[in-house]
């Protein structure tokens with residue numbers, strides 16, 4: 001990266017990088033709009049009586065916030081404090097220290113964006129094999145994307161390069177299930193252009209095709225799974241022609257795709273928001289996984305595999321049945337479902353949440369039903385937001401703390417999800433922190449110090465340890481003492497200052513590295529690290545990242561977490577739900593006849609990371625995409641304005657007539673409707689969504705399937 005006076009002049013990929021090998025997406029190349037945005041925060045802010053914010057010193061802010069959190073804890077209990085966020089897209093290092101603050105406060109309720117997209121999938125993963133899957137599109141003979149547009153949203157290494165390679169290779173095929181003819185669908189051999197919200201029928205028909213054509217991998221099922229009989233029996237009776245009609249895809253096309261998948265030597269599958277934020281999402285996650293499981297596409301190159309973790313960010317534990325305090329909603333992967341957060345606050349239930357700590361997230365903008373989220377934040381006793389910018393959420397905080405940007409501090413992502421070679425990258429800062437800002441690890445450390453939870457005496461044995469070995473021993477001691485819950489903080493205070501190049505924030509990785517080496521000793525050794533200490537050293541000394549674990553394909557079985565080491569194919573509750581597909585289900589109505597996909601990824605969307613609208617070279621207003629047929633019927637023209645109305649609200653949106661859309665389906669982009677220097681650009685999708693419109697199992701929102709009415713405002 002070429003910097004000049006803190007400006008990012010030129011950004012290039014790192015050819016030596018372990019994961020990307022120099023590949024970048026267009027978002028990365030325009031990061032100066034994030035780094036040097038005009039609304040960067042440079043001082044802690046406190047809300048005054050009149051609602052305005054005033055600048056205060058860090059010392060005052062830390063002392064007062066620690067005091068307010070203590071008050072909430074003492075009055076109601078730590079359980080009434082909800083932590084939201086903990087690391088934005090690909091930046092999780094700071095969030096690792098939040099655990100210490102929470103444990104110090106006796107708090108444990110957490111939520112983040114995963115609980116509005118992936119928790120249903122995690123729950124299915126946990127039932128089937130108790131692990132997390134890694135597709136391998138680089139080598140797959142057949143690649144399947146369900147409700148995922150990787151041309152725009154990436155989501156696996158070197159996405160566009162790999163998609164083009166697949167397209168060029170006549171021996172490989174691409175299957176896309178998407179109601180929209182996306183850029184990815186343009187490259188597909190099989191585009192199953194479902195009607196929105198009908199994936200369960202399409203996938204069940206595909207699976208039934210595989211079963212009824214005799215393409216099931218019986219040897220794999222017999223050797224490695226349990227429960228297949230119930231699944232196969234049910235699929236044998238599915239009327240494919242009927243289901244094809246329901247999802248609007250030609251029966252022949254479904255059968256030929258089933259044959260292609262069923263006869264390929266390797267198949268990889270990835271689902272994403274198009275189904276995870278649509279009706280029947282948990283069932284659909286299950287069907288997706290059956291597609292590779294019934295065809296034995298596992299534990300081989302080009303198939304789906306399970307992988308190691310440095311820090312397991314996304315695991316559901318089936319032995320625990322955690323429930324939220326007010327609504328009793330299931331907390332998959334220990335997370336409060338995003339959609340129930342307002343219900344857990346806006347009530348007089350004695351166990352309601354009373355305070356929120358929000359870091360690296362903008363829930364007022366990103367969670368369903370923004371008006372209700374604002375109301376919920378305003379109803380809390382105390383809200384603190386840690387962010388780089390004055391966001392829609394920060395405006396509702398009592399205190400706002402300015403964070404150093406992702407390029408001003410040590411950072412790393414814990415989304416290390418690859419197999420057989422899983423990688424990790426600790427990124428050094430590129431420029432000094434903007435004056436007035438602090439990194440999250442430092443912010444959490446100051447808050448914990450202010451809470452007075454740890455004394456100098458507690459830390460003395462760690463400070464005094466002179467050798468690596470003595471430190472490791474002292475740390476093991478600390479981990480079996482009252483300090484255990486505060487381990488990240490303890491490492492930050494003791495090991496942190498000794499780390500080279502000011503990499504104090506990397507201290508928490510010491511523990512992660514040791515745990516990783518203990519959990520996967522052979523795979524870590526194969527990757528070239530003798531033990532946990534060596535792994536930690538490698539992390540610190542590798543500016544382009546390291547290989548964390550190295551396996552053979554057959555080793556993926558080590559990552560199967562079921563007690564008998566088998567994949568448990570039958571999930572009774574979801575098999576029951578599959579049976580309900582025999583009757584039709586429709587979510588639109590006469591009043592709201594359109595399906596609105598509220599929040600689509602396009603070339604110039606990046607969640608709410610880039611607030612400066614000038615980063616968007618095209619589609620600057622974030623148009624409502626609508627089919628030519630619907631536009632004509634409504635008298636809408638390109639550049640005209642439409643009124644979009646849902647049960648929850650109305651917004652005006654610029655119109656783009658787009659023949660990629662099918663009639664009855666309209667889409668708004670994600671991440672628009674941000675205010676920047678008091679100007680608002682585009683439409684905020686969650687002004688239109690309803691927090692009750694959610695999956696009954698996982699609580700995840702149905703943002704891709706919001707019943708809506710469209711009217712002409714101006715032609």
Ligand SMILES: Nc1nc2c(c(=O)[nH]1)N[C@H]1C(S)=C(S)[C@@H](COP(=O)(O)OP(=O)(O)OC[C@H]3O[C@@H](n4cnc5c(=O)[nH]c(N)nc54)[C@H](O)[C@@H]3O)O[C@H]1N2
Nearest residue numbers: 147148149153177180196197272273274600601605606607
């Ligand atoms: N450029 C860009 N890239 C991003 C992001 C960004 O903001 N901008 N955000 C990142 C994040 S946080 C995430 S989670 C990922 C998400 O990545 P994706 O899931 O790929 O993103 P979306 O465009 O939201 O939704 C994917 C597709 O779902 C389709 N869809 C809508 N309704 C249905 C349906 O009923 N059935 C099916 N099968 N498909 C449907 C849409 O047409 C769309 O093509 O992207 C990441 N990458």
Ligand SMILES: Nc1nc2c(c(=O)[nH]1)N[C@H]1C(S)=C(S)[C@@H](COP(=O)(O)OP(=O)(O)OC[C@H]3O[C@@H](n4cnc5c(=O)[nH]c(N)nc54)[C@H](O)[C@@H]3O)O[C@H]1N2
Nearest residue numbers: 113360361362366386387388403405406598599607608685
């Ligand atoms: N209707 C609808 N809603 C959606 C979606 C949709 O498709 N439709 N998509 C959903 C999805 S998949 C996701 S992942 C969420 C994303 O929504 P959120 O999880 O709320 O996250 P982001 O929009 O990525 O914003 C992250 C915040 O972090 C701040 N930030 C950036 N860098 C730093 C830093 O270094 N430190 C700190 N402390 N803060 C920083 C940014 O300013 C921003 O406010 O949105 C969801 N909301």
Ligand SMILES: [Mo]
Nearest residue numbers: 113114117273
């Ligand atoms: Mo996401």
